Each structure stands twice: as C-alpha cells, then as structure tokens.
Amino acid sequence: MPLPDQPHAPHLLGIEPLPLSRIEAILDRAAQFQRQPPPRTLAGKRLLLLFYEASTRTRTSFEVAARRLGAETVSVTPGSSSIEKGESLLDTVYTLRAMAIDGIVVRHSSSGAPHLVAAHVDVPVINAGDGMHEHPTQALLDAFTIRRHRGTIAGLRVAIIGDVLHSRVARSNLLLLSRLGAEVRLCGPRTLLPPEFAAYGDHVRLSWDLEDALNGADVVMVLRIQMERMKESFFPSEAEYVARYSVTPARMRAARPDAIVMHPGPMIRGVEISAEVADSPQSVIREQVENGVLIRMAVLHELLVCHEPHP
Amino acid sequence: MNLILKNGRLFDPQLSLDRVGDVVLQDDRVRGLGPDIAASGPGVIDCTGLIIAPGFIDLHVHLREPGFEYKETIETGTRAAAAGGFTAVCAMPNTQPVTDNAGATEHIARRARELGHARVYPIGAITEGSRGERLAAIGGMCQAGAVGFSDDGRPVMNAQILRRALEYASMYGVPVIEHAEDLNLSAGGSMHAGARSLQLGLRGISSASEAAMVARDILLAEESGAHIHIAHLSTAASARLVRAAKARGVRVTAEVTPHHLILCDEDVVDYDTNFKMNPPLRGAADREAVIAALADGTIDAIATDHAPHAGHEKQQEFDRAPFGIIGLETALPLVLRLVESGRVSLARIVDALSSSPARIFNLRGGRLEAGALADLTVFDPSREWIYDPARGLSKSRNSPFAGWRLRGAAVHTIVGGRVVWSATARPPES
Known part of the structure; x- marks a missing residue:
C-alpha cells in the first residue's frame, strides 16, 4: 500500500502534499465537467461518507457529485452509528472496510484523522475537512471560482478575513492560492491570527487591520466567526468584532471595484459580513456552492477512475 | 560472591x-x-x-503498576531499565490507585526487590489522589521508601498547596518534583505552539506554560529554602530561570529527557502519535538551549520520562491519543550523540546519568570507588x-x-x- 502523502498515493489529504500537476488536473477536469455533462464513470462504485462532524453543505455536495458520476453513497454520521457508542475511529474503519467500498470521504473534528484512516485502508481517502488542519476540496473550489472570474490566480491579491487560527479553509486556501501565485493577506484579531502564520511563505501578509487587508484586494474571502470564540476570550463581544472586522459596503470601497466576495459558509449575515455585501453583484457565494459539486466530481473522478488501485 | x-x-x-x-x-x-x-x-x-561507570539512575519512569499492567509492569519496566543500563529508576505515582500512601509505596518497593532487576525508588504523590487539594501522607511514604514527591502529569496549580508541600517535604530532606505546566495556558494543546502546530492544525502548548510554573516554583523554593526539582525541563525560558536561580543559591534542580535533547517540533510529521508527549517536542531554539543547559550543569540530570502506552491507545487521532513515549532502552545511545557532535562532554553525560541524579535525590550509588x-x-x-x-x-x-x-x-x-x-x-x- 502506498504511504499517505506520497505524490502517487490515491488520496486527497490536503493541499500541502498535492503536486501542482494534480491541482491543475482537478481544476481542468472540473472545467470540462462544467462544459459538458459528466459521464457516469463511477457506475457500480460505492463511496463511504464518514462524517464525524456535523455538515450539511459538504456532505450533500459530495453526495450529489458522487451520484452524478453514477456512484452509490453510504453515509455514516454521528448519532447514526457506533461513533456515538465510543468505538475508536480505526475500529469503525476496519468494520466498514469489509463492506466493499471504493473510496472514503472523511470529515472529522480532529486534525489528521483522515491521515490515520488513509494509513489503514487500501482505497482512496478524501479529506472533507479535518479539525483546524485542511479542507482541500473547499480550497480547490475557491480557486476554481476565482479562476472563472479572473482567468488566472497569479498576481491576485486575496484577503482572507476572520478566525484564521481555527480555520482549515484559511489554511488550505493559503497553501493553494499562494502556490498558484497569489498574494494572500490574512486578517483578523491578533488572538485569532498568530504571527507564526508568516512562516507559510513570502506571499503571505498578516494584518490586524481590515482596511489595510482590503486595500486593492481582488478577492475578499470572509470566514465564519463562531461565537464560542467569544466565550474563550479570543475577543470581547460580537459588537466589538463587528465594529472592527465585519465586511461592509463602506469597507469594500478599499478593495478593487471589481473585487469578488467569497464565503465558505455557513454565513451569519450582520456579523462577519453585512447582508448588502453578501447579496451584492460582487458576491459569488452561491456560485461557490455550485462549483463545489463540480470540483468534488473532478476529485472523485481523478482518484477513483484515473488512479485505479494497482492489482 | x-x-x-x-x-x-x-x-x-x-x-x-x-x-x-x-x-x-x-x-x-x-x-x-x-x-x-x-x-x-x-x-x-x-x-x-x-x-x-557508576550505575545509571533514571529519576523519572512510569512503571504503570498497579492499575495499568497492560502498558507495563514493575517486572517489564525494570528489565527494560536494566537493558538500557539503568541500575535504578524512580517510579512515578500516577498509578491506579495513585501512590499516595505508605502501603502503596511499600508495595512497589517490595515488588521490585523481589524481582531483582533494576532498583526502584518510589515517588509519592504530593496530594491525595494527585487531585491538587490536600497533602498526601508525605511522612508515612518517606518511611516506606519514597525518595521524592510529585503529582506528575497533574501540576499543582494551587501555589499555596505547593508551598506547603515544599515546606513539609523539606523536613524529610526530599525534593518536591514539579511537572511544570500552567494548565490554563496549555489547555487543549497536543504539541508545541509554533509554526508547525499551526500548519498541522493542532492546538499548541506554549513554552510559557512551562516557564511560568518554573518561575513560580523557583520563587516558592527560594522563599521556603526547600528543594524543588523541575521534571523534564524543555524550554529555553525555563533553562534561563533555573540558571539564574541556581546562581543566587536557590535549591532548584532539573532534569531533561533524551527526546527533548534530540528531537524538536519539526519532527512531528504525519500525525504520528509516537511524537506526542508532555511536555511536547519544543522548537529548535529550545532544543539548543536545553543542550547548552545540560552541558553547563544548569540541568543536573538526564531522565527518560519513560511512559508506556498500548498500541490501541496510541493509534488514535493525534489530539485524542495519550501523551508519552518509552525511553529506557534508547536513552544512552541518544544522549551519546551529543558527545559525538561535540556539544556535551562524555564526563557530563555520564555524570548526568549517574552521580548527579544520586546526589540531588540523595540516593545510594552514583560512585565508583572502594566501599x-x-x-x-x-x-x-x-x-x-x-x-x-x-x-x-x-x-x-x-x-x-x-x-x-x-x-x-x-x-x-x-x-x-x-x-x-x-x-x-x-x-x-x-
């Protein structure tokens, strides 16, 4: 069995180990599926959706993507399974492995959980979000969306705003967009934006000031802010967060006039983003959801068809 | 014979x-x-x-008996110790039940004597059940053979309790051993806080969570004149604090593990839980600082913090897996690497493995001379x-x-x- 994270391993565990050639292949495949209806290349295959963390959007997106390619899906979610009864992740995986599945999509609140699964199965594993680590299909769909609007990502200024510390979306986008040549500006309160993020590379800028981050930005990516962070004293109150970091029409004037606005969802209008901005012509938030299905089809196709397991 | x-x-x-x-x-x-x-x-x-050389003495070992015999027993642990060159080990009290009374202490010492592999010097709990609330029977445990006191793995967050423990233990001439960790600062963390933890998306345990407790403990030892021993010192800041305290005559001693001398947080890859321990593998600069502190004697002893866990416990999500690694059988060759690289002299390494631990814990052995x-x-x-x-x-x-x-x-x-x-x-x- 190939080791996880090796270039030829049939897994998608994160953006970090993904070679540029595979990134391009996935983005190109999604564009192809957009132009013409996809063939049922996964007919007869069975995909396991192992979701240890509640998710509507991502799980549905994978389900729709799999079915459009002709695959069958089996969902295991908290409350529906032995997860609740305290069975270990590996024991659950060993049990499900015996049920003739062709691939596993894992969402888990622990960083690295998909890596643990990948090290113990011989089918492709796709990370659908692990803890605070990565959410590679989200970053790929974001890159796909940006590319559709801008043609290219190289040279763009992308502001990622909010709870960067706890965000797997931010990490995967930071890795992917900077690799594709964008300047990535991370912005949030200091408590949610540790200076060590600068270690990600020369293309990364950190700012605690929203106007500074938005200045001349081509892409404005707003992250969800969870109110639990307030209870943990990362910031004093919702009002203070809104006052300093909410993306409003007035603040958007610092960005380029043709800047696009993105949000991975779920979105709380009036907190991290104002309703006017979320619903403005600049917003591509709904399109992100559509592109999510295309990207997930492309990923499934690349992993389950183009990388047929070796005999 | x-x-x-x-x-x-x-x-x-x-x-x-x-x-x-x-x-x-x-x-x-x-x-x-x-x-x-x-x-x-x-x-x-x-x-x-x-x-x-004088027999090696490991001041920090988890033998797991009683209560966790599926991880290690006094027999397997003392055989592993002997195989690693250790003639004696200090057994940490976080067993089940906690070693917080004379009977439990005596049992461990007797069992080790019966087996006759490496010697075992029991460490008693500072507080009852290591809950950090009331002093355990320190006097009774000393009479039963305890050579020091620690709530290892569960730092004494209440400074007043620690002060009383220091004062009380000083009557028996034994050290209080602190697992220095401010639990508020480290809460939820599973590796060292730094660029690597951000990258892996793992909550961090900051260097300050250790150093803040080391600073507090030094102040309490200074005020009471009692002996505080810092377990598994891992950060540059802690080393600075201990060095300065020793210079003004505070009775503070410290140990360092082989893994903190050899590895750093950048070695944590692929969520391999065999790289998860507490304190965590620190930054490269911390590692350099603890090597220097070992070389100049700021850190007195090398101790393994041998912490066995079963395979199924370690094969979990990184943030769920227990802290700790085994170390008795690899300690010597690992620390000899520092001799090979010229960072620490062979004399200092052997001293830190044998004479120094005997001296600071007032144990028998640690000398190679007639008698x-x-x-x-x-x-x-x-x-x-x-x-x-x-x-x-x-x-x-x-x-x-x-x-x-x-x-x-x-x-x-x-x-x-x-x-x-x-x-x-x-x-x-x-």
Missing part, C-alpha cells in the same frame, strides 16, 4: 576518575579498583574497550545497532526512534554486585 571487571575504562567524572583498570566487587560493594588485578575464571568479566555500592553500568560507546521496539523488553512500543541506527549500548548492568543484565542476553538479530 566476588566479581572482577577486567581491563575496562574506569570512569567517574565526579571523582575525576578516567583510566583503564579493573574493579573488584565483593557482595554488594566495590572492594577496590586496581591497575592489573591478576584473576581469571568464573566471576571475571572482560571489559576491554568498555566503559565502567561504594556495587551498582555499575558497563557500556560500549561505539556499538552500533538498529532499534526495534518490538524486540525491546518494555511491554509497550510507543517510541519515535523505531528504526533508528543507534551507537552505544549497555553491555553489563550490575546491581548490588550482581549482573542483572548482559548484552548477550539480547535475542539474536532476526
């Missing part, structure tokens, strides 16, 4: 002893050292090319071998050093004049 160790390099840094010669053991004592004692036959061990206790470690500093935890004597295999090519190994471990382990006892390479 007499034993003669022939033609070894007699090495006791504390006594400035470093010459080739023989050692005669009689019963449990060293009878004498000589330059060429004529002898042959049974009871003579050829030590040509080997170093004969001394015949606890000796005979080791080959250049023997090469590949570490396979599956072939080790510990019951557990949770080591980040699996597959490492190591240099240096204990050849004979002698406790009370009796050879309790020889390298020839190791099963042949498969």
Whole structure:
C-alpha cells in the first residue's frame, strides 16, 4: 500500500502534499465537467461518507457529485452509528472496510484523522475537512471560482478575513492560492491570527487591520466567526468584532471595484459580513456552492477512475 | 560472591576518575579498583574497550503498576531499565490507585526487590489522589521508601498547596518534583505552539506554560529554602530561570529527557502519535538551549520520562491519543550523540546519568570507588545497532526512534554486585 502523502498515493489529504500537476488536473477536469455533462464513470462504485462532524453543505455536495458520476453513497454520521457508542475511529474503519467500498470521504473534528484512516485502508481517502488542519476540496473550489472570474490566480491579491487560527479553509486556501501565485493577506484579531502564520511563505501578509487587508484586494474571502470564540476570550463581544472586522459596503470601497466576495459558509449575515455585501453583484457565494459539486466530481473522478488501485 | 571487571575504562567524572583498570566487587560493594588485578575464571568479566561507570539512575519512569499492567509492569519496566543500563529508576505515582500512601509505596518497593532487576525508588504523590487539594501522607511514604514527591502529569496549580508541600517535604530532606505546566495556558494543546502546530492544525502548548510554573516554583523554593526539582525541563525560558536561580543559591534542580535533547517540533510529521508527549517536542531554539543547559550543569540530570502506552491507545487521532513515549532502552545511545557532535562532554553525560541524579535525590550509588555500592553500568560507546521496539523488553512500543541506527549500548548492568543484565542476553538479530 502506498504511504499517505506520497505524490502517487490515491488520496486527497490536503493541499500541502498535492503536486501542482494534480491541482491543475482537478481544476481542468472540473472545467470540462462544467462544459459538458459528466459521464457516469463511477457506475457500480460505492463511496463511504464518514462524517464525524456535523455538515450539511459538504456532505450533500459530495453526495450529489458522487451520484452524478453514477456512484452509490453510504453515509455514516454521528448519532447514526457506533461513533456515538465510543468505538475508536480505526475500529469503525476496519468494520466498514469489509463492506466493499471504493473510496472514503472523511470529515472529522480532529486534525489528521483522515491521515490515520488513509494509513489503514487500501482505497482512496478524501479529506472533507479535518479539525483546524485542511479542507482541500473547499480550497480547490475557491480557486476554481476565482479562476472563472479572473482567468488566472497569479498576481491576485486575496484577503482572507476572520478566525484564521481555527480555520482549515484559511489554511488550505493559503497553501493553494499562494502556490498558484497569489498574494494572500490574512486578517483578523491578533488572538485569532498568530504571527507564526508568516512562516507559510513570502506571499503571505498578516494584518490586524481590515482596511489595510482590503486595500486593492481582488478577492475578499470572509470566514465564519463562531461565537464560542467569544466565550474563550479570543475577543470581547460580537459588537466589538463587528465594529472592527465585519465586511461592509463602506469597507469594500478599499478593495478593487471589481473585487469578488467569497464565503465558505455557513454565513451569519450582520456579523462577519453585512447582508448588502453578501447579496451584492460582487458576491459569488452561491456560485461557490455550485462549483463545489463540480470540483468534488473532478476529485472523485481523478482518484477513483484515473488512479485505479494497482492489482 | 566476588566479581572482577577486567581491563575496562574506569570512569567517574565526579571523582575525576578516567583510566583503564579493573574493579573488584565483593557482595554488594566495590572492594577496590586496581591497575592489573591478576584473576581469571568464573566471576571475571572482560571489559576491554568498555566503559565502567557508576550505575545509571533514571529519576523519572512510569512503571504503570498497579492499575495499568497492560502498558507495563514493575517486572517489564525494570528489565527494560536494566537493558538500557539503568541500575535504578524512580517510579512515578500516577498509578491506579495513585501512590499516595505508605502501603502503596511499600508495595512497589517490595515488588521490585523481589524481582531483582533494576532498583526502584518510589515517588509519592504530593496530594491525595494527585487531585491538587490536600497533602498526601508525605511522612508515612518517606518511611516506606519514597525518595521524592510529585503529582506528575497533574501540576499543582494551587501555589499555596505547593508551598506547603515544599515546606513539609523539606523536613524529610526530599525534593518536591514539579511537572511544570500552567494548565490554563496549555489547555487543549497536543504539541508545541509554533509554526508547525499551526500548519498541522493542532492546538499548541506554549513554552510559557512551562516557564511560568518554573518561575513560580523557583520563587516558592527560594522563599521556603526547600528543594524543588523541575521534571523534564524543555524550554529555553525555563533553562534561563533555573540558571539564574541556581546562581543566587536557590535549591532548584532539573532534569531533561533524551527526546527533548534530540528531537524538536519539526519532527512531528504525519500525525504520528509516537511524537506526542508532555511536555511536547519544543522548537529548535529550545532544543539548543536545553543542550547548552545540560552541558553547563544548569540541568543536573538526564531522565527518560519513560511512559508506556498500548498500541490501541496510541493509534488514535493525534489530539485524542495519550501523551508519552518509552525511553529506557534508547536513552544512552541518544544522549551519546551529543558527545559525538561535540556539544556535551562524555564526563557530563555520564555524570548526568549517574552521580548527579544520586546526589540531588540523595540516593545510594552514583560512585565508583572502594566501599561504594556495587551498582555499575558497563557500556560500549561505539556499538552500533538498529532499534526495534518490538524486540525491546518494555511491554509497550510507543517510541519515535523505531528504526533508528543507534551507537552505544549497555553491555553489563550490575546491581548490588550482581549482573542483572548482559548484552548477550539480547535475542539474536532476526
């Protein structure tokens, strides 16, 4: 069995180990599926959706993507399974492995959980979000969306705003967009934006000031802010967060006039983003959801068809 | 029963002893050292090319018995210790139930004596059940053989309780050992807080969570005049604090683990839980600082924090897996790397493994001279071998050093004049 994270391993565990050639292949495949209806290349295959963390959007997106390619899906979610009864992740995986599945999509609140699964199965594993680590299909769909609007990502200024510390979306986008040549500006309160993020590379800028981050930005990516962070004293109150970091029409004037606005969802209008901005012509938030299905089809196709397991 | 160790390099840094010669053991004592004692036959061990040092003493070991015998037992742990060259280990009290009374302390000491591998010096809990609330029976445990007190793994967050423990333990001349960690600062963390933890999306344990407690403990030791021992010191800031405190005469001592001397947070890859321990592998600069602190004597002793866990416990999500790695059988070759790289002298390494721990915890042994206790470690500093935890004597295999090519190994471990382990006892390479 190939080791996880090796270039030829049939897994998608994160953006970090993904070679540029595979990134391009996935983005190109999604564009192809957009132009013409996809063939049922996964007919007869069975995909396991192992979701240890509640998710509507991502799980549905994978389900729709799999079915459009002709695959069958089996969902295991908290409350529906032995997860609740305290069975270990590996024991659950060993049990499900015996049920003739062709691939596993894992969402888990622990960083690295998909890596643990990948090290113990011989089918492709796709990370659908692990803890605070990565959410590679989200970053790929974001890159796909940006590319559709801008043609290219190289040279763009992308502001990622909010709870960067706890965000797997931010990490995967930071890795992917900077690799594709964008300047990535991370912005949030200091408590949610540790200076060590600068270690990600020369293309990364950190700012605690929203106007500074938005200045001349081509892409404005707003992250969800969870109110639990307030209870943990990362910031004093919702009002203070809104006052300093909410993306409003007035603040958007610092960005380029043709800047696009993105949000991975779920979105709380009036907190991290104002309703006017979320619903403005600049917003591509709904399109992100559509592109999510295309990207997930492309990923499934690349992993389950183009990388047929070796005999 | 007499034993003669022939033609070894007699090495006791504390006594400035470093010459080739023989050692005669009689019963449990060293009878004498000589330059060429004529002898042959049974009871003579050829030590040509080997170093004969005072027996190694590990101040920080989790033997897991009673309560967690599936991880380790006093028997497997003391056999692993002997195989690693340790003639004695201090057993941490976080057993089930917690070793917080005289009976439990006496039981551990007696069981180890019956087995007769490495000696075991029990460490008692500071507080009842290590809950940090009320002092445990420190006096009774001292009489039953406890040589120090610790709530290891559960730092005493209440400074007043720690002060009282320091004052009370000082009447018995024993140290209070602190697992220095501010639990508010470290809450939820599973590795060192830094660029690597951000990248892996793992909550961090900051250096300050250790150093803040070290600073507090030094102040309490200074005020009380009592002896505080800092367990598994891992950060540059802690080393600075201890160095400054020693310079003004505070009774503070410290130990460092081989893994904190050899690895750093950048070695945490692929969510391998064999790299998860507490304190965590620190930044590269911290590692450099603790090496320097070991070299200059700020850190007194090398201790393994041998912490066995079963395979199914470690094969979990990184943030759910328990902290800790085994270390008894790899300690010597790992720290000898620092000699090879010229960072720490052989004399300091041997002192930190033997004489120094004996001195700071007031234990028997730790000397190679006529009349001394015949606890000796005979080791080959250049023997090469590949570490396979599956072939080790510990019951557990949770080591980040699996597959490492190591240099240096204990050849004979002698406790009370009796050879309790020889390298020839190791099963042949498969």
